[in-house]
Amino acid sequence: MYQDTLQHYFGFDSLRPGQEAVITRILKGQSACAIFPTGSGKSLCYQLPAVQLPHLTLVISPLLALMKDQLGFLHSKNIPAATIDSTQSWEENQQVMQAVRDGTVKVLMISVERLNNERFRQFISNIPISLLVVDEAHCISEWGHNFRPDYLKLPQHRDWMKIPQVLLLTATATPAVIDDMREKFAIAEDNVVVTGFYRPNLDLTITPVEEAQKQHALLEQLSPTQPTIVYVTLQKTAEDLAQWLSQHGFQARAYHAGMDAERRQHIQQAFMNGDCQCIIATIAFGMGIDKADIRRVIHYDLPKSIENYSQEIGRAGRDGQTSHCTVLANKSSLNVLENFVYGDTPDLAAIDAVLAQIQNTNGPWEVILSRLSRDTNIRLLPLKTLLVYLEVHGIIEPQYTYFADYRFKPVMALDAIVAQFQGERQQFVSQIFACSPKARTWHTVDFDALWQHAQAERKRVVAAIDFFSEKGWIELESKQMTDVFRVLEPNFDRAALAGSLYQLFKNKEDNEIGRIQHMISFFESKQCLSHSLAHYFADHRAPEQCGHCSVCRGDAATLPANEAQPEVSANMLQAWCDPFLTACQSPPSTAAVTRFLSGMSSPLNTQLKARQMGGFAKLEAYPFRQVRDHVARLYPDLPE
Structure with missing residues (x-):
């Protein structure tokens, strides 16, 4: 066949x-x-x-x-x-x-x-x-x-x-x-x-280590001649650790999404060629990396989940030779992982505000995502998720995307551009330039004027100036990307729909937090790590004792716990929260106040310049749910 x-x-x-x-x-x-x-x-x-x-x-x-x-x-x-x-x-x-x-x-x-x-x-x-x-x-x-x-x-x-x-x-x-x-x-x-998940050439080790000892524990794992990836959570950790290892004689380079694409490509190529043996990377590094002889993958910080852990160790030993995968593990970074999750759940009132916009729209619903994110205090990724939920529910349907603002700088004389065309097209191009007033060197396209004077459709005008740009006749800038949706069903029960969508996000939040807890349980497992990992991914054929993991060697891990944090008095909490509450135009949710105290980024915190307030990030070392409970007791009238 x-x-x-x-x-x-x-x-x-x-x-x-x-x-x-x-x-x-x-x-x-x-x-x-x-x-x-x-x-x-x-x-x-x-x-x-x-x-x-x-x-x-x-x-x-x-x-x-x-x-x-x-x-x-x-x-x-x-x-x-x-x-x-x-x-x-x-x-x-x-x-x-x-x-x-x-x-x-x-x-x-x-x-x-x-x-x-x-x-x-x-x-x-x-x-x-x-x-x-x-x-x-x-x-x-x-x-x-x-x-x-x-x-x-x-x-x-x-x-x-x-x-x-x-x-x-x-x-x-x-x-x-x-x-x-x-x-x-x-x-x-x-x-x-x-087909099976078990990799007989990967040696899996969970090494319990206090946070203060991690750098020296890492040094003991490294070999200057073996290609190694060290995974960290934060970009700053990648930079700091690469610098520290370089001072200790290791050829280490940081790699993260905060770098420009050219620099990332250069570092990746150096690693692929063997010119650099050690990469300190966030999860931005790895997709599409096909280097067969990676001998060590070390998790300096906890991975985000068992799935992330398996993907990241999966980059080791693709040539079939023995490779070592080590987690330097403690529970001190659990709050960081959990806060990534809690920061992405929109408030019920925020979801309701989006639904209100849809119901109050006559005709197409036009959305500039960054503006809607700021106005409703929903981060961009969960906002996109919310819009997809609304599509799946049959409330809205995407039509097209356009840039609200276009401006251009001529590379050749406007008359010369007009002269490239004849007849009706020449007249159309002349009208575009006539309705694009100039400020110093840049012309801004006035779409309303073009419609009033020439009935020129926006789509045709955009196609024309895109064409001028491709020809190299103008330098074009566009901004304020706008998504246009058709409202299919405006007569929904707003309260009921907001509640069910909020529950979807809460279920997802619970699932993500459960995933982190499951990962901790896996790292502290008393069963063979290779067997447990394969079983998690539906492979029931892996040996019950692999003989090449720390559990099989008799070293089941117990991870060092978080340091106990001091009690927070109600007076202290109020002193931190009141300036934030006063700055808000309407009462924030309990979760929004918690995000402020936990030092998490949000559109509201950016808008209020919350980082400059004394209470910002004061409780970042505390579990989110514990802080939320404190806030709910102190301010029982705040919305959820």
């Missing part, structure tokens, strides 16, 4: 375990789900069928770097593949779209956000598609460790694109997440293929 294709395109005589089962199901016209460890050939499960299926294979991938790697591989095998992404010019996108229409492209890779683009949706709705592939498919599950709200809409996207088959790919999914993914796409249980 596929042997000739396998040999001709990929040069393989046989498939790895699991690949055959998945590929056979796809070629029989069924949907499937592949749960394979990192580096075990998930991608071939769609690459091979893509050559044999009659129409396009559409791949949803979460990272541009991963798409580029996959495209490079497909091109090396002479398989026609392409991507439409934000780095391409208008002309490049048009070329790809034409090749897809012509049927000369077999694999098209996009981000999930691309499906929010109305123009792309119009294009892809006319293309026959054989297979939808969802890479990192655990992102679709709210019970997964890396939930991405736009993934929730993929089942709906699949329906309107009329795609007959789906292939879900992931390396890290618990049984609950597997069931959730499978049910959302109606994939039969028999079509879920789990």
Whole structure:
């Protein structure tokens, strides 16, 4: 069925375990789900069928770097593949779209956000598609460790694109997440293929260590000649630790999302080439890293979850040689991990404020996310999640996105640009420039004036100035990105809907906190770590005693507890909170006051310049729930 294709395109005589089962199901016209460890050939499960299926294979991938790697591989095998992404010019996108229409492209890779683009949706709705592939498919599950709200809409996207088959790919999914993914796409249980998670070459160690001793414990783990990744939680820790290790004779470099892309690429390349042996990294480092000889992965800080831990240690020993994975563990950073979770749950009143905006809108609902975030005190990521929930509930539907403000600086004379056109087009271009007043060197496009004087549609004006920019005739700046939604159902019960949406976020919060507690229990497990880890990811074939983990060596861990914090008096708490409460225009929620005392970022704290207040971050060393209880007792009339 596929042997000739396998040999001709990929040069393989046989498939790895699991690949055959998945590929056979796809070629029989069924949907499937592949749960394979990192580096075990998930991608071939769609690459091979893509050559044999009659129409396009559409791949949803979460990272541009991963798409580029996959495209490079497909091109090396002479398989026609392409991507439409934000780095391409208008002309490049048009070329790809034409090749897809012509049927000369077999694999098209996009981000999930691309499906929010109305123009792309119009294009892809006319293309026959054989297979939808969802890479990192655990992102679709709210019970997964890396939930991405736009993934929730993929089942709906699949329906309107009329795609007959789906292939879900992931390396890290618990049984609950597997069931959730499978049910959302109606994939039969028999079509879920789990190849096994157990890695016999990874030596797992949990080392209990007090916070003050961690740096010296790290030094004992390092070898100057072995490629090593040290994972930390905060960017500042990465910088400080890299500097400290350099002072102690180790060639260490920090790597985190706060660096510009060019610098990150340079550091990553130095590590890949062997010019730098030790990277101190936040979780920004690792996706798409395919270095076979990483000998050590050390968690200097606790990972965010068992899923994150497994992904990060999964980068070690891909050449099959023994590699050591160590956690320098204590409970002192638990508050930091938990506060990431608590900071993302919107207040009930904030959700209600968003719903009120929708109900009070006549016509399309236009949203500048940063402004809505500030006005409602909802962080950007949970705000995007809320909007997706509203889409899934059938309240709103995305239409298109535009930039509210456009300004340009001519590179050539405006008359010369006008002269490039003739007839009605020339008149249209003249009207654009006539309605774009100049301040010093920059012209600002006045869309209202263009409509009043020339009935020029905004969409056509934007297309024109985009064209001028691509030609190099003007330098273009755009800002204030605005999302436009159609309100499908304005007559909802606002209180009931706000309550049910708030409960969704609270359930997610409880799940995330439970995930952190589960991770602590795993690190303190009295059972073989390799067996427990495999079992967590639905692999029931791992040995009960691996012989290469700290538990099997008789060193089950008990993590040092947090230092006990002193009691906080009601008078002290009131002295810290009252200036914050006075600065708020309306009574804040108990959670908002708690976020202030815990030193967490929020739109409200930014607006009020809360960092300059004496009470900000005074209780950051205390558990969030404990602080919230104190605030609720002191201010019982505040909303939840």
